[in-house]
Amino acid sequence: MSAPTNPRPFDVVLFGATGFTGGLTAEYLAARLPREGRLALAGRNQAKLEGVRNRLLRIGRRGEDIALLHADSSDPRSLARVAESARVVITTVGPYLEYGAPLVAACAAAGTDYVDLTGEPEFVDRMYVEHHATAERTGARIVHACGFDSIPHDLGALFTVQQLPSGVPVTLRGVVRTNATISGGTLHSGLGQLSRPRAMLLAAAGRRRLEPRPRGRQVRARVGRPHRDRVLGTWLIPLPTIDPDVVRRSALARPDYGPDFTYSHYAGVRRATTVAGAVAGFAAALAAVQIPPLRRAIGRRIPQGEGPSAERRDRTWFTVDFVGEGGGESVHTQVSGGDPGYTETAKMLAESALCLAFDDNPPTAGQVTTAAAMGENLTRRLQDAGIGFTVIT
Secondary structure, eight states: OOOOOOOOSSEEEOTTTHHHHHHHHHHHHHHHTTTTOEEEESOOOHHHHHHHHHHHHHTTGGGGGGEEEEOOOTTTHHHHHHHHHHEEEOEEEOOOOHHHHHHHHHHHTOOOOOOOOOOOOOHHHHHHHHHHHHHHTTEEEEEEOOTTHHHHHHHHHHHHTTOOOOOEEEEEEEEEEEEEOOHHHHEEEEEHHTHHHHHHHHHHHHHHHOOOOOOOOOOEEOOOOOOEETTTTTEEEEOOHHHHHHHHHHHOOOGGSEEEEEEEEEEEEEHHHHHHHHHHHHHHHHTTSSSHHHHHHHHHSTTTTOOOHHHHHTTEEEEEEEEEEETTTEEEEEEESSSSTHHHHHHHHHHHHHHHHHHHHOOOOOOHHHHHHHHHHHHHHHHHHHHEEOOOO
């Protein structure tokens, strides 16, 4: 790890530590932050922050190691003070379309690195349009989607490409499987995004007008069709998530993905009947979320800020298999871990912040992906933390 050169008071500030995922992230940071690291918790409820700090003290950190800062997503001045005091700001406060933009603005203006858990394409595209140029000028690295959306897919794609010959066209597909239930934060973010299809398309179009294109290279994320994968032995359902867009943008930023790169993204299921049910279920859900009372009823099924017990999380797993072809060779790799929605997401988010704060990463600025900003450094950190990156065949 490199020594901090920024004289700001805190290496990492966590905004949202009083929520369920935020609390898991705080506990992970308390255990893994270097002893000389400077940590602060930010939020609007002092009593709840003190409760989190008291819990972290039992993990082994000293009270003077953990500061408490007032911050409110509706108070830009408080967010500016947080951003100006930190080298890296983590936020778990979502849905990000509703609460996230002021903190991105504050970090971009202050030259502060920023990581979040968003899987909301409209938010990510709007933040690029509004703040990428400022962050490039100030040197801030704005890194969205640092949880299960989209680190296993983004870094797994990079890991797989690196197993193939360099300088050749590459076709890659990623297939995710898990026994997890959806998290409350993901559900509410997804409901908000699916209820705004036109706004999502407009945000994407606005970003395309500004985003540079690579010269002499082709990069695309292709929407596949449901089919049986002969390599993996599973049925594949195209997944309309932010993950393929993140992989595509990493490939745009890194020439080592080759001169012609194509990525497809799927969920893997064992039975063909599940494919038909999933397609019908998604169509019904998309129609339902356009009706506000139905959208609210769905949201009440899993409240935000709550999560499963430690025992339930310990029984939960995920895998993302990648099948890559290039230069006449093929490779099958896998990224694997435990509970994706909470335990592993908190780990990925915290390690992303620690990587930005302490590792010697490639020089970059603006809104960037995990593969572009941290790449192999973050992959090694996650491997050390127990997340598998494995070559199967």
